Amino acid sequence: MKKIVGLFFIVLVICLVAYAFQAVDAKNDQRVMAFGDSLTYGKGDKEGEGYIDDLKHKTNDSDSEKVQFWNYGIRGQETDGVIKQLEDLEINTKLDKADTFIVYIGINDLINxxxxxxxxxxxxxxxxxxxxxxxxxxxxxxxxxxxNNKADILVIGLYNPNKDDLKLENHISDYNHSIQKMVDKDSRLKYIPTNDLFENKDKKAYFSDEIHPNEEGYQLITNRILDKYDFK
Structure with a gap:
């Protein structure tokens, strides 16, 4: 009986130690919450969730997931939809758990x-x-x-999917200028431009439709984010 109790005690200690190490590892994980529209959702990417899926693969190795991405992008969403998401109890109570936020929203506001x-x-x-x-x-x-008093907030700028349309280009630039002005108000806000990514690019090679990138297009956005921000 004593041997059984002793064995149980050893197993219990091992489990507690393993749990402690797991808890330490969990504290070292980076949590990224992404809000946006179909571009954050990943529409047009047949292989995954667009730039979020790309970021997940490029910031983690095959053996571990040190950077966790929570994708709250919704197709067709405008800024008022993100406001409602932040008011939702399930999401609102998680906001202080994030180490980084991504906000990529505005093209639907403009289109509508x-x-x-x-x-x-x-x-x-x-x-x-x-x-x-x-x-x-x-x-x-x-x-x-x-x-959240610690997390950085990456604010992704808009791009013009129709580079030949100069009137649209002016509005995209105006939107991005307003975004930059807001970002400049706080050091935790980081502006990441995307409009230049598709200059002199063959639209058929980088877009799945009139607005949404394909896998190659999302890769351009992913690489720009990683050039501007280190998640680790």
Whole structure:
């Protein structure tokens, strides 16, 4: 009986030690929460979840997952949708657990302000509704800064999928300028541009449709993020 009790005690100690090491390892893990639209969701990437999936593979080796990515991207989402996500109890209570946030949102705000497509650019409508976009994005970033006092927040800039459309290019640049101004307000906010990535690129080689990148297009975004930010 004493031998059985002794054996049980040894097994218990081993389990507790293993759990302790596991807990230490868990503390060293990096947790990344990503919010956005179909670009964060990964639409157009037949192999995975777009740039988030690429980041996961490139920041982890085959034996361990030191950088965990929680992808909250939703297809068709605008900035008001992200605000609702942050108010959701299940997500809100996790915000202080993140080490890094990614916010990539705005193209749907712009498209819908233009009537739901990018075929004929209406300068007045886009300019009028951009004010609401700026207010929403400011609220998103303020909420993340308030709920988490340590995490960096990567704010991804927008790109023009139709480089020949100079009117659209001007609006994309204007949106990105507003994003940069907000990012400059706090040292934990990091702006990552993407509009230059598709300059002089064959659209058929990097896009799956009129707006969304394919695997190669998402790779460009992934590499830009990794060039600008070290997750480890």
């Amino acid at each position: 302000s233009n009537g739901g497509n990018l075929k004929k650019i209406n300068d007045q409508k886009i300019n009028d509704e951009k004010k609401e976009y700026v207010q929403h994005l400011d609220k998103i970033l303020s909420e993340l800064l308030k709920k």
